[in-house]
Amino acid sequence: MAYKEHKKSLHPRNLHNNRYDFPQLLKSLPTLKNYVFKNKYDELSIDFSNAKAVLTLNKALLSHFYNIKEWSIPDGYLCPPIPGRADYLHYIADVLAKSNNSKIPKGSNIKGLDIGIGANCIYPIIGNSVYGWSFVGSDIEKESIKSSQKIIESNNSLKGNVQCRIQTSHDSIFTGIIKENDRFDFTLCNPPFHKSKAQAQEGSKRKVQNLTKQVVKKASLNFGGKSNELWCKGGEVAFIKTMIKQSKLYSKNCFWFSTIVSKKDNLKFIYDTLDYIKPIEYETIKMEQGQKISRIVIWTFLTKEEQKQWTSKWQD
Numbered sequence: 001m002a003y004k005e006h007k008k009s010l011h012p013r014n015l016h017n018n019r020y021d022f023p024q025l026l027k028s029l030p031t032l033k034n035y036v037f038k039n040k041y042d043e044l045s046i047d048f049s050n051a052k053a054v055l056t057l058n059k060a061l062l063s064h065f066y067n068i069k070e071w072s073i074p075d076g077y078l079c080p081p082i083p084g085r086a087d088y089l090h091y092i093a094d095v096l097a098k099s100n101n102s103k104i105p106k107g108s109n110i111k112g113l114d115i116g117i118g119a120n121c122i123y124p125i126i127g128n129s130v131y132g133w134s135f136v137g138s139d140i141e142k143e144s145i146k147s148s149q150k151i152i153e154s155n156n157s158l159k160g161n162v163q164c165r166i167q168t169s170h171d172s173i174f175t176g177i178i179k180e181n182d183r184f185d186f187t188l189c190n191p192p193f194h195k196s197k198a199q200a201q202e203g204s205k206r207k208v209q210n211l212t213k214q215v216v217k218k219a220s221l222n223f224g225g226k227s228n229e230l231w232c233k234g235g236e237v238a239f240i241k242t243m244i245k246q247s248k249l250y251s252k253n254c255f256w257f258s259t260i261v262s263k264k265d266n267l268k269f270i271y272d273t274l275d276y277i278k279p280i281e282y283e284t285i286k287m288e289q290g291q292k293i294s295r296i297v298i299w300t301f302l303t304k305e306e307q308k309q310w311t312s313k314w315q316d
Contacts, residue, residue, distance in 0.1 A: 009288035011090040015065045015130075016083035020044075020057070029060035055079050066129040070154035074147055077119035082126075084289045085190075088260065089127045091285050091296055092186050095256055099307055105185070105314040108134040108161055113254070115173060115189040115243070117164060119147035123188050124162040133161075136184070138177040140167040173243050178250045185314075187247075189259040191239040237266045241273045244299070248277050251301030255310050258298040270297055280304075 010017050022044035026032050032046075035053035039045045046053040055073070061082050062068040073079060092112075097104045110133045114123045117137025124135035139145050145164045152158040165177050178184070240259050247257045257279075261267060267284065274282045274297075282299035302310060 009290060010083060011087045011287075013090045013093075013130075014083060014086050016061070016086060020061075025057070025060040025064055028064035029056070032056050032060045051079065058082055062125065066125055067157060068125055068129070068151075068155050071120075071125075071151055072147075073119040074143060077144065077147065080118070080120055080122045080190075081289075082122065084287075084292070084294075085122050086126050086130075087287050087289060088188065088190075088296060089123060089130065091287065092188070092256070092258065092298075093131060095258075095285075095298055096185060099255075099311050100314060104131065105311075107132045110185050110314065111135065111183065113178070113184045113187040114138070115177075115187060115259075116191070117144065117148050119144040121148035121151045121158075121162065124148075124158065125151075128158060128161050135162045136165055136177070136182075137162060138165045138167050140170065142166060171242075172246070174246050174250050178253050182253050184254040185310075186256045187254055187258055189240075189243065191236045191243070191259060236262060237269045240266075240270050240297075244270070244273045244277055247299070248279075248301065251279075252306075254300075255302060255307070256298050256300050258296055261295045261297050264293075264295070267295065267297070274299055 022032075022036055026036065035046045035050065035056055036044050037046070046057055048054060058079055059071055062071050093104045096110070110131070112123070112127055112133055112135045114135055114137040117124065117139050119141075121137065124137055127133045127135060137148055139148070145166050148162075149164050152162045152164070167173075167177055169176055240261065243257075243259060247254070261270060261284075271282075279299040279301050280303055282297065285296040285298065287294050287296060300307070
């Protein structure tokens with residue numbers, strides 16, 4: 001059947017490597033039927049330019065694949081594409097495995113820091129479900145923290161495994177979040193990559209035109225998104241450069257720092273900052289999701305001996 005076609009570009013362990021199995025998703029969330037139709041190829045699909053359809057699809061995916069039965073986000077907040085978010089975590093698992101005799105460390109003693117947990121709590125949901133990891137999620141938006149906290153409290157699998165912390169300073173990324181005795185095995189970040197609201201809206205318009213194959217003058221954000229989620233002064237380069245500089249202050253609190261880089265042209269500026277800050281190692285991992293290509297940049301300040309000491313505390 002058509003929906004069993006393999007999407008080769010996603011990570012091999014990604015649960016979304018097959019096309020969406022709508023009959024199964026409808027069993028997990030019957031209300032999805034309100035948005036499912038047969039497209040011109042006689043395949044079941046949804047209108048991906050419809051924000052409500054995308055949100056409902058996400059609910060079905062989280063229920064079917066990750067056993068999350070209670071999930072919602074406030075109107076206007078970012079509704080993430082789940083397959084791509086899952087890819088990030090699977091590549092992080094590969095990074096951890098390289099330091100652990102090629103074995104992915106699992107369980108709640110493996111702890112991640114999600115910079116910008118948003119209102120959706122998506123990285124902790126997937127990381128906890130697939131690998132059993134625990135998380136701290138930070139955000140500068142109080143409503144986002146409130147929403148993620150509600151998701152955590154509504155799903156037993158997340159209780160005790162995910163903690164939210166509010167970032168009170170617009171100039172800080174790790175300060176005020178990482179405590180003196182915290183030890184994080186990795187950090188995650190999907191930074192705001194637009195420089196302005198106008199740029200974000202233009203990007204959304206192009207996305208909707210690509211989805212609908214129609215010219216549009218104005219487009220709503222089909223995946224939603226508040227200002228702090230989609231744009232910041234200087235865009236993703238400025239945000240990531242600040243992150244790299246501030247990470248050195250917490251060089252012994254975290255094994256691997258990481259971030260998504262959406263634009264290849266931005267890598268030069270990020271590498272320049274890394275070379276200036278001088279971590280022990282850094283690396284770029286390429287991610288392909290259909291037509292979209294992005295990258296994960298990871299870095300660590302731990303020496304090889306410190307890395308061995310760190311991983312010796314990992315237990316199955």
